[in-house]
Amino acid sequence: MEDILEVYETPYNPMRPVVCMDEKPYQLLGDERKPLPMRPGASQKIDSEYVREGTCSIFVFTEPLSGTRHVSVRERRTAADWAEEIKYLVDVMYPDMDKIVLVMDNLNTHRPASLYKVFAPQEARRIIKRLELHYTPKHGSWLNIAEIELNVMTRQCLSRRIDTISRLKEELQCWKNERNQKVSRVNWHFRLDNARIKLISLYPKFEIQQQ
Structure with a gap:
């Protein structure tokens, strides 16, 4: 926890961006009956029954201090999918940066070893050297700012039925x-000093020896 909080307190450096990454499973849903369209004075009417159209995974990368983010949709959330997304992060999103500070949860696919499953050793190593990895602690994914971005995405874009991956990609592209364009940043208030006060029960206790 303290490691992540120290990363968030680091002053903004455009050549060393702090990027938070997370992924979200998504259920594609269609309508059993055609909705009744909107009309003056009445909203669209949607039947409660729906059709399951499969699942997919949404990947999000967000740089809280610059107000930029990248969103992609994949059919699965395997090690290979993560590795390909990380290559995109390094080579397309931040090709000229000295180092990318990457914060994410400790899911078993979020490991440098996943890169070696997809790319040749030289390529995997090249990508890894561009990254400085920081993992949120177990049961501490709330420390990942990307979760805030996913919550905003869910409220603003995903609180309705979307039935195909192609439509989901279009909707998320518009949202992103x-x-x-609004340069929507995240102002993280929970600091290291706050943690040591509010979460004091999690820290080991030491008895002060009197001289």
Whole structure:
């Protein structure tokens, strides 16, 4: 926890961006009956029954201090999917940066070893050397700012039925573009000093020896 909080307190450095990454499973749903369209004075009417159209995974990368984010949709959430997303992060999103500070949870696929499952050793090593990895503690994924971005995404874009991956990609692309144009940042208030006070029960206790 303290490691993550120290990362968030680091002053902004455009050549060393702090990027938070997370992924979200998503259920594709269609309508059993065609909705009744909107009309003056009445909203669209949607039947409670729906059709399951499969699942997919949404990947999000967000840089809280610059107000930028990247969103992608994949059919699965395997080690290979994560590795390909990380390559995109390094080579497309931040090709000229000295080092990318990457914060994420400790899911078993979020490991440098996943890169070696997809790329040749030289390529995997090249990607890893561009990263400085920081993992949230077990049961501490709330420390990942990418979760805030996913919550905003869910409220603003995903609180309705979307039935195909292609439509989901289009909707998320529009949402991402609008958020990036607004330069929507995250102002993280929970600092290291706060943690040592509010979460004092989690720290070991030491008895002060009197001289």
